[in-house]
Amino acid sequence: MIRKAKAVWHGNGRTGSGNLSSESGVLAETPYSFKTRFENEKGTNPEELIAAAHAGCFTMALAFGLQAAGFTPTELATEAAVALEPEGQGFRISRSALTLRAKVPNLDEAAFARLAGEAEKNCPVSKVLNAAITLDAKLVQ
Incomplete structure (x- = not known):
C-alpha cells in the first residue's frame, strides 16, 4: 500500500507559501507557510x-x-x-x-x-x- 501527498511551494522560506494536497482529496491545496508553522496563521503545517x-x-x-x-x-x-x-x-x-x-x-x-x-x-x-x-x-x- 502506498499513500501519496504533494507539496507545492513558491518563494523563500520566510515569506513564501505553499499548499499541500493528498491523493484522497481530504487535503486539497491546503495552505501552509512560515506563519502557519511558526505562528498562528490559518492553514496547516x-x-x-x-x-x-x-x-x-x-x-x-x-x-x-x-x-x-x-x-x-x-x-x-x-x-x-x-x-x-x-x-x-x-x-x-x-x-x-x-x-x-x-x-x-x-x-x-x-x-x-x-x-x-x-x-x-x-x-x-x-x-x-x-x-x-x-x-x-x-x-x-
Whole structure:
C-alpha cells in the first residue's frame, strides 16, 4: 500500500507559501507557510499533520487490540502533541505526547495499560517517528 501527498511551494522560506494536497482529496491545496508553522496563521503545517496521523494511527491500533482481546470501546479520544524544537541550524521533531481518554466497558486498568502500551509501540506512525513518544492513557467512566 502506498499513500501519496504533494507539496507545492513558491518563494523563500520566510515569506513564501505553499499548499499541500493528498491523493484522497481530504487535503486539497491546503495552505501552509512560515506563519502557519511558526505562528498562528490559518492553514496547516507538517507537525500538525504528523500529530493527526499519530493520534489516528495509535487510536485505530488500540481499537484493533481491544477487539482482539474481546473488548468494544464506547469511545477512544486521543490527542497527539508534537514538539518541534531547534537543533543545530535547523529543527527536529523531538517528541509526540499521546493523551488518551478511553471508555471501555468491563476492562480493568492493568489490561488497559498493557493494550494501550502495545498499540503505542506497534502503530506504524510510532515506528516511523525518530522521537520520544509518551503515553498518558486513562480509562474514564
